[in-house]
Each structure stands twice: as structure tokens, then as C-alpha cells.
Amino acid sequence: MEANTVNIHADLIARCREDDRNAQFEIYKLYNKAMYNTALRITGDENNAEDVLQDAFVSAFQNLASYREDASFGAWLKRIVINKALNQVQKAKKDLMLAEDMKAKASEFEPEQSEPNYTVEQVKKAMNELPSGFRTVLSLYLFEGYDHKEISEILGITESTSKSQYKRAKDKLKMIVTQEVNYG
Structure with a gap:
């Protein structure tokens, strides 16, 4: 019934x-x-x-x-x-795991000659200053855990483009964070 x-x-x-x-x-x-x-x-x-x-x-x-x-x-x-x-x-x-991940991964962006401690806020701010293509590849690789093959499929780019975008993004992020610490 x-x-x-x-x-x-x-x-x-x-x-x-x-x-x-x-x-x-x-x-x-x-x-x-x-x-x-x-x-x-x-x-x-x-x-x-x-x-x-x-x-x-x-x-x-x-x-x-x-x-x-x-x-x-x-x-x-x-x-x-x-x-x-x-x-x-x-x-x-x-978001909490991302913040913890960002803090843990911040060590990747420390200049070799010194040992500054970057805050999550500094890294987030620097991430926002990256061009969108750099930011997307860096986020997908570092924080979301995708490999370059998966990123290339997601974004419709070649695997080598994903790798070069990642390297450029990482270098640019290091530069931005370092400038922030030195001049901020």
C-alpha cells in the first residue's frame, strides 16, 4: 500500500x-x-x-x-x-588541506642561499599574481596532484607545454615571493 x-x-x-x-x-x-x-x-x-x-x-x-x-x-x-x-x-x-599543502610546498620556493619562511598568505598572494595559464598548471600539478599527462588532457595542451608552463610558473612564483619577502 x-x-x-x-x-x-x-x-x-x-x-x-x-x-x-x-x-x-x-x-x-x-x-x-x-x-x-x-x-x-x-x-x-x-x-x-x-x-x-x-x-x-x-x-x-x-x-x-x-x-x-x-x-x-x-x-x-x-x-x-x-x-x-x-x-x-x-x-x-x-581548503584546509590546500593551505597545509601550500605551506609544506612553500619550501620548494625558498632561495638556496637563504632560509626564509614564507607564509601561506604570501604564497597565495604570489599565486594570484601569476598569469592564469601558469597558475592553472601549477595548481593542478602541485595542489591537485595531477601529472603532466593528465594536465595536458584536461587543458588540451601538449605534455611538454604542461612541463614548461610548470617550470616557468615555479620560477615566476619564486621570484614574486622572494620580492615580497625582500621588499614587502
């Missing part, structure tokens, strides 16, 4: 499907506190929970056509919030 889900907000949802902003705001008011608490429990951070909440509501309203009403709207929305929160946590972990 199939259980039917009765959606107590069917009229509001129907209006939301027609892009009625007042109905969207009503739905938001009905669900925002519960969804925020869900996001906060998963992310553990108020700012991240607010970002997740915002993203989840935007996504829900944009994808309302895919809501089949086989579950309550609240349950459907909660799945979106949970997925967005888990993605946020994964992103935060990846």
Missing part, C-alpha cells in the same frame, strides 16, 4: 512554482529556522550555516519543478540543506 504525503503548504508551493516572491518569502519564513539549525549542526559555523541556508533556498526555488511531492516539502528542503552543508564541510576540509 502506497502512503500519500499530504503537503500542508501545497498552495504556497504552487505559487512558488509561478515565481511568486511573496510565496517564496512565506516558505522561507516557515522553514528558515529549522533549516538553519540543520546546517549549523553539520557545518559547526554560523557564517557557513547562513551561506548554506541561502544556497539551499535559492537551489530549492530554482529546482522546484523537480519536487515531486512524494515527500513533504520540509523533508525535500532538508535533503537540499544537508547536501549543501556536507559540500560546505568538504570544501572547508579541502
Whole structure:
């Protein structure tokens, strides 16, 4: 026997499907506190929970056509919030690992004649100053762990171009970081 889900907000949802902003705001008011608490429990951070909440509501309203009403709207929305929160946590972990990686890899950019310690912020700033091609190859190789063959396939360049871009990027990054330390 199939259980039917009765959606107590069917009229509001129907209006939301027609892009009625007042109905969207009503739905938001009905669900925002519960969804925020869900996001906060998963992310553990108020700012991240607010970002997740915002993203989840935007996504829900944009994808309302895919809501089949086989579950309550609240349950459907909660799945979106949970997925967005888990993605946020994964992103935060990846950013933390990237920062740790950058700090560990910063030693590659130290001039041989001296032993300065570069901060993650200095390396990040220097990375942002690289031309986009250099930055892309360097990031894919050093931080994402791709080899030059994979990079060549991803970017549609030759393997030798990937290698030369990497070397040039590394040299340019050393130069930028060294200048920052010496003149910054």
C-alpha cells in the first residue's frame, strides 16, 4: 500500500512554482529556522550555516519543478540543506588541506642561499599574481596532484607545454615571493 504525503503548504508551493516572491518569502519564513539549525549542526559555523541556508533556498526555488511531492516539502528542503552543508564541510576540509599543502610546498620556493619562511598568505598572494595559464598548471600539478599527462588532457595542451608552463610558473612564483619577502 502506497502512503500519500499530504503537503500542508501545497498552495504556497504552487505559487512558488509561478515565481511568486511573496510565496517564496512565506516558505522561507516557515522553514528558515529549522533549516538553519540543520546546517549549523553539520557545518559547526554560523557564517557557513547562513551561506548554506541561502544556497539551499535559492537551489530549492530554482529546482522546484523537480519536487515531486512524494515527500513533504520540509523533508525535500532538508535533503537540499544537508547536501549543501556536507559540500560546505568538504570544501572547508579541502581548503584546509590546500593551505597545509601550500605551506609544506612553500619550501620548494625558498632561495638556496637563504632560509626564509614564507607564509601561506604570501604564497597565495604570489599565486594570484601569476598569469592564469601558469597558475592553472601549477595548481593542478602541485595542489591537485595531477601529472603532466593528465594536465595536458584536461587543458588540451601538449605534455611538454604542461612541463614548461610548470617550470616557468615555479620560477615566476619564486621570484614574486622572494620580492615580497625582500621588499614587502
